[in-house]
Amino acid sequence: MDVMTAGVALPALHRDFVDTVRRDGSTAALHACVCFAEQLLSDTTAAAPAVDAAGLAPLIKELRELCTVLARDMATDPAAPARAADERIAVVERALGRATAVVEVVWRSAAARRGERTAALLRHAADWKTPECYGYDLADPELSLAQAADWLTTRPGHEPVLVVAVRTGGSYLAPFWQAAAEDAGRAAGPWHSVRPVRAEGGIILPEAELAALPPELPSGTVVVLVDDQPDTGVTAKAVRDCLAERFPSVRDITLAAPGRLYDPNGPVVKVLAERPVVRNGTDRLWQHADAGDIVRLADRARSAGVPLASGGVHRSIPFRGPFLSTYGTVPASAKDGGARRIDPRTRPFSLVVDGDIRGQDQAAAYHFRFIGTGPHGLHCYRALRAMSELLPPGLAFVDGYLVTPHETGLQPLRENLLSLTERQRRHVLGAVARSWHALRSVGEMGRPGTDAVYDPRERLGHALRQLRDRMRRSLAVDDTWLTRHVPNRALLGGTDGVLFRTPLPYGHGFWHWQLTGIEDAGAAPALRRFGLDWIWGGGGCLESEIASFTVENRLDGPARDLLREAVGTVMGDTRAFDAGLRLCGEALYWNIKTWLRRCPVVSGAAADRIEAELAAQANYVVGLG
Numbered sequence: 001m002d003v004m005t006a007g008v009a010l011p012a013l014h015r016d017f018v019d020t021v022r023r024d025g026s027t028a029a030l031h032a033c034v035c036f037a038e039q040l041l042s043d044t045t046a047a048a049p050a051v052d053a054a055g056l057a058p059l060i061k062e063l064r065e066l067c068t069v070l071a072r073d074m075a076t077d078p079a080a081p082a083r084a085a086d087e088r089i090a091v092v093e094r095a096l097g098r099a100t101a102v103v104e105v106v107w108r109s110a111a112a113r114r115g116e117r118t119a120a121l122l123r124h125a126a127d128w129k130t131p132e133c134y135g136y137d138l139a140d141p142e143l144s145l146a147q148a149a150d151w152l153t154t155r156p157g158h159e160p161v162l163v164v165a166v167r168t169g170g171s172y173l174a175p176f177w178q179a180a181a182e183d184a185g186r187a188a189g190p191w192h193s194v195r196p197v198r199a200e201g202g203i204i205l206p207e208a209e210l211a212a213l214p215p216e217l218p219s220g221t222v223v224v225l226v227d228d229q230p231d232t233g234v235t236a237k238a239v240r241d242c243l244a245e246r247f248p249s250v251r252d253i254t255l256a257a258p259g260r261l262y263d264p265n266g267p268v269v270k271v272l273a274e275r276p277v278v279r280n281g282t283d284r285l286w287q288h289a290d291a292g293d294i295v296r297l298a299d300r301a302r303s304a305g306v307p308l309a310s311g312g313v314h315r316s317i318p319f320r321g322p323f324l325s326t327y328g329t330v331p332a333s334a335k336d337g338g339a340r341r342i343d344p345r346t347r348p349f350s351l352v353v354d355g356d357i358r359g360q361d362q363a364a365a366y367h368f369r370f371i372g373t374g375p376h377g378l379h380c381y382r383a384l385r386a387m388s389e390l391l392p393p394g395l396a397f398v399d400g401y402l403v404t405p406h407e408t409g410l411q412p413l414r415e416n417l418l419s420l421t422e423r424q425r426r427h428v429l430g431a432v433a434r435s436w437h438a439l440r441s442v443g444e445m446g447r448p449g450t451d452a453v454y455d456p457r458e459r460l461g462h463a464l465r466q467l468r469d470r471m472r473r474s475l476a477v478d479d480t481w482l483t484r485h486v487p488n489r490a491l492l493g494g495t496d497g498v499l500f501r502t503p504l505p506y507g508h509g510f511w512h513w514q515l516t517g518i519e520d521a522g523a524a525p526a527l528r529r530f531g532l533d534w535i536w537g538g539g540g541c542l543e544s545e546i547a548s549f550t551v552e553n554r555l556d557g558p559a560r561d562l563l564r565e566a567v568g569t570v571m572g573d574t575r576a577f578d579a580g581l582r583l584c585g586e587a588l589y590w591n592i593k594t595w596l597r598r599c600p601v602v603s604g605a606a607a608d609r610i611e612a613e614l615a616a617q618a619n620y621v622v623g624l625g
Contacts, residue, residue, distance in 0.1 A: 009100075010093070010096055010097060010100055011100060011126075011444045011445050011446050011447075012441060012442060012443070012444040013128050013383075013442070013443050013444055013445050013500070013501055014040075014096050014100070014128070014445070016379065016382070016383070016442065017033070017036070017128065017375070017376075017379045018033060018089060018092060018093060018096070020375055020378055020379040020382055021033040021089070021375050022085070022089055024375055024378065025081050025082060025085060026078065026079050026080065026081065026082060027070060027073045027074045027077065027078055027079070027080050027081070027082045027083075028074050028078035028079065028142070028374065028375075029082070029374070029375040029378075030070060030082040030085060030088060030089070031067065031070040031071060031073075031074045031078075031172075031175075032131075032134070032172060032374050032375045032376065033089070033092055033375060034063060034066050034067050034070060034088065034091070034092055035067050035131075035171045035172040035175065036092075036171075037063055037091075037092045037095040037096055037099075038060065038063040038064060038067055038095075038171050038193065039124075039129075039167045039168050039171040039193065040095075040096065040099050040125055040127075041056060041059060041060055041063060041095050041096075041098065041099045042060060042167065042171070042193050042195065042209075043121050043122075043124040043125035043167070043195055044056065044098075044099040044102050044103055044106075044121075044125040045057070045060060045208065046121050046195055046206040046208050046209050047103070047106055047112075047118050047121035047122050047125060047206075048102050048106055049106070049109075049111070050208070052102050052105075052106075053208055056098060056099075056102065057212070059094070059095050059098060060095075061190065062091060062095075063091065063092075063095055064175070064178075064190060064191055064192075064193075065190070066088060066091060067171075067174075067175035068175045068178045068179050068182070068191070070082070070088075070175070071142075071144075071145060071175035071176045071178070071179045072145070072179045072183075074141075074142045075142045075143075075145040075146070075176065075179070078140075078142050099125060100446065103122055103125050103126055103446060104446065104447060104448075104449070106118070106122060107122060107446075107448040107449055107451060107452045108449060108451045112451070112452060113451060113452075113453075116199075117197050117199060117204075117206070119452070120197050120198070121195065121197065121206065122448070122452070123492075123539060124167075124168075124195060126445045126446035126448070126499055126539065127445060127538075127539055128445055128501055129168045130372050130376040130377075130535055131168055131169040131171075131172045131173075131228065131376075132169050132228035132229065133169065133172065133173070133228070133258055134172075134372050134373045134374040134376045134377060134400075135345065135372050135373075135376070135535070135536075136341065136343045136345045136346070137228060137229050137258075137341045137342065137343060138277075138278065138286065138342040138343070138344070138373065138400075139258035139259060139277040139278060139342070140258075140277065140278050141172055141173055141176065141258065142176070143258070143259070143276070143277065143278075143279070144173050144176035144177065144256075144258060145176040145177075145179055145180055147176075147256070147258075147259065147275060148176055148177040148179075148180035148181070148224075148256070149180040149183070149184070151256075151261065151273075152180060152181070152184050152186060155222065156220075158220065159186065159220050159221070159222055160186055160187070160188035160217070160218045160220065160221040160222070161177075161181040161186045161187060161188055161221070161222055161223075161224055162187075162188040162189060162191075162192075162214070162217060162221055162222075162223045162224070163177045163178045163181060163187075163191040163192075163224050163226060164191065164192050164193070164194060164213075164223060164224070164225050164226070164239075164243065165191060165192070165193035165194070165225075165226050165227070166193070166194060166195075166196065166225055166226065166227035166235070166236070166239055167193050167194065167195045168228075169227050169228030170193060170225070170226045170227045170228070171193050173226045173227070173228075173256075173257070173258065174191050174193065174226040175191065177191070177224055177226050177256060178190070178191040188214070188217055188218055188221045189214050189217075192209075192212065192213055193209075194206075194209045194210075194239065194242075195209065196235050196238060196239055202238060203234070203235055203238035203239070204238075204242065205239065205242045210242065210246055213243075213246060213247075216249075217247055217249070217250065219249075221247075221250060222250070222252040222253070222254060223243055223247065223250055223252070223253045223254070224253075224254050224255075224256050225239060225240065225243070225253065225254070225255045225256065225264065226255075226256045226257070227255065227256075227257055228257060228258075229257045229258070229260065229341065230255070230257070230262065230269050233262075233264065233268060233269030236255050236262070236264045236269050237264050237269060239264075240253050240255070240264040240265065253265060254272075255269065258277045259274060259275050259276060259277035260273065260274050260275075260277075261273045261274075277342070278342065283296075283300055284300070284399040284400075285297060285300055285301065285304075285368065285398055285399040285400070285401055286342065286344040286370065286399060286400060286401070288300055289316070289344065289347065289349060289368075290342065290344075292316075294314060294315070294316050297314075297316060297351070298314040298351060300398070300399070301351065301366070301368075301398060301403070304396070304398040304399070305396055305398070306351075306366055306396050306398065306403050307394075308351065308353060308366065309353050309354075313354050314351050314352065314353055314354070315351070315352045316349050316350070316351055316352075317349060317350045317352055317365075318347065318348070318349050319348040319349055319350055319367060319368075319369075321348075321511075322509065322511040323509065323511075323594070323598065326609060327595070327598070327599060327606045327609060327610070328605070328606055329598060329599045329600070329601070329602075329606055344370035344400065344401070345370045345536070347370075348367065348368060348369045348370065349367075349368050350365045350366065350367045350368065350406070351365060351366050351368065352364065352365045353365065353366075364406055364408075365405075365406035366403055366404065366405055366406065367403070367404050367405075367406060368401045368402075368403055369401065369402045369404075369533070370400055370401050370402075371384075371397075371400065371401070371402045371533040371535050371536075372400055372535045373399065373400035374400075376535060377397070377400045377535065378397065380533050380534070380535040381395075381397040381402060383442045383443065383534075384402065384532060384533060386438060386441075386442045387435060387438045387439065387442065387532060389431060389434065389435065389438075389527070390431075390435050390527060390528055390529040390532055391404065391528065391529075391532070392404050392405055392407045392528070393405075402533060407516055407528070409516055409517065409518075409519060410514040410515070410516050410528065411514060411515050411516075411518055412510060412511055412513070412514060412515075413428065413510070413513040413514060413515050413527070413553055414510040414513070414552065414553040414554060416515055416518055417555075417559060418556070419518075420518070420525070422562075423524070424518075424524055424525060425558075425559060425562055426562055426566075427524040427525070428515065428524075428525060428527055429559065429562045429563045429566050430566045430569070430570075431527040432513075432527065432549065432563065432566065433563065433566035433567045433569065433570045433571075434566075434570055435527070435529060436542055436545050436546070436567070436570075437570045437571065439500065439501075439502065439532075439534075439545070440498060440500045440542060443500035443501035443502065443534060444498055444499070444500045445499050445500055445501055445539060446493075446498075446499050447493060447497050447498055447499070448492050448493045448497060448499055449493065449497040450491055450493075450495075450497050452491070452492040452493060452497075453489050453490060453491055453492060454489075454490055454492050455488050455489060455490075456486050456487055456488070456490050456583065456585070456586040456589070457482050457483070457486040457487060457488040457585075458488065459589060460482060460486055460585070460586065460588060460589045460592070461479070463589055463592040463593055463596065464477055464482075464592060466592075467592050467595060467596060467602075467610075470596065470599075470601075470602050471602045471603075471607050471610065471611070473607065473611070475611060475614055475615075476611070476614060476615035476618050476619075477588065477614060477615075477618050481618060481622075482585070485584075485585040485618075485621050485622065486585035486586060487582065487583065487585075490543070490583060490586075491541065491543075491579075492539075492541065493541050494541030494542045494543045494544075494576055494579065495542075495543070495575040495576050495579050496542070496571075496575075496576065498541065498542070499539050499540070499541060500539070500540065500541070500542075501534040501537055501538070501539065501540075502534060502537050502538065502539070502540035502541075502544065502545060503531055503532050503533065503534040503536070503537040504537060504538070504540055504544060504545065504590050505536070505537050505538050505590065505593065505594075506531055506536045506537060506594075507529070507530065507531025507532060507533075507534075507537070508548045508552060508587070508590035508591065508594070509552060509591075509594075510552035510553055510554075511530075512529055512530045512531045512532075513527070513528070513529055513549070513552070513553060514527075514528040514529075514530065515527060515528070516528060542571075542576045542580070543576055543579045543580040543583050544580070544583065544586060545580070546563075546567070546576065546577055546580025546581070546583075547580045547581070547583040547584045547585075547586050547587045548586075548587045548590060549563075550563070550580065550581065550584055550587070551584050551587035551588075551617055551620055551621060552587065554620055560581070563577065564577045564578075581624060584621050584624055585621050587617065587621070588614065588617050588618065588621075591613065591614070591617065592614070595610055
């Protein structure tokens, strides 16, 4: 049953995430859920008019206090059943309901239409983000309480501490620092959280959030910023500068992240201290994979329910996807002197089973793709199960990994669609349309309506300029092409005003769409979509999915007609499909962003392939008229 607040139902993704936490029942899951609500409600408050923000302030205070209580409980035993779970989940539901109601109103305001800062905060408030400690910089967040307590023993005993979280990650970590400060009698007040926003002059903090900070601090207060690990340190330094201006009497501002303390006060962010970020002696797949211990890796997978054959030898093989095969590049390594990240997301692997020990009904290999730990990863897995038509049977979720059995005979949809019979094409494209309906249903994050817009042309143009600079060559797509083929205004939530979590930022390439069973001319092939785990994705609309699929798979006229019919059947009309065709130029954006992210150096054959693919996509869009 939908939770209602002021007549507004929670978006499906938020509602179902709360349900995932309720089913899990652990202290760690509830802590993550309350912290999730804190950062969404804080983003909402920062974007809302002052009168609405004032009404939300007591609920934010309640959430932050609850986060701190749960941080203490989690530090004792993260797996223990959460105390007063029903009562505390009710607080979360009330907070999310208030946030949803306010966000839907503010989306329709002049401030959202005219102010990019307000629109940016609303996009944060409608999103579903995974903190790095559960995603691509793993840590056991409960260790932060001992880290904070130990740090306090190195400071003067009379020194007050103000804890300020930098959202998103800081909302999950700051409560441990607040708990330690309160337990030591050193808290300068309740903890706060802030959202850095990019503006023309650089990174700023919303005025409403600066105003919510204490008007003055006790003498000698040290400010502790709490966040995920810094990358370049630019954001940390910008937040530090904003707080230094807000509190000119403060002489000491420290940056804390899981296992590490930093000095953000110099020209670069400098590591001051480091300690382990994960518990030792735990039996988790990513720890065994990181250590290269194949025996323990296979044992852990088997004990968690992956039906590996007993005995014999298993081999772990890094999964080399089509992107690496085509462009031959890898992500840039960590910067010299930077913190080492535990990032299983970048190291998918396959466990290959020797044929002589494999039973007839056992797969030759199992693929392990990391989709996140904690309740965020678990909820992503639950969402994937709801879209199981696109995935092979026999899914498992172990220690943050989506585990799938190997399927033989997979063929790219783009290269085989024309060879199918019309009946088979109709079946396949119908499955594509149904998959979008399912994705929209389970991933809905909000309803910005038809007032919220974005500029696809400006976004693509900016990415193109970056790619040209990196490649140092001219490209087929220029400003004239952009003006003719990419609109400068599109609805954020599409024609039906629904914003949902989409895997497009990482799952757009044509090779993500595969067919199996096409060798049987009399049977309907099964459709697969890889990279469907939108935990790494972002907010988007149905039109963007349609545009990307159409361009990536180079659909001809008859195929587009069949897909239009299929979309009309599952969505009730064809407005989204027609708008998606008008947005096809946007499809180039996802490719360019991926090339920029995964190709730190572009030259030689890789540059030639990028140039050729970009030109082919551009020419296809031109052909659409």
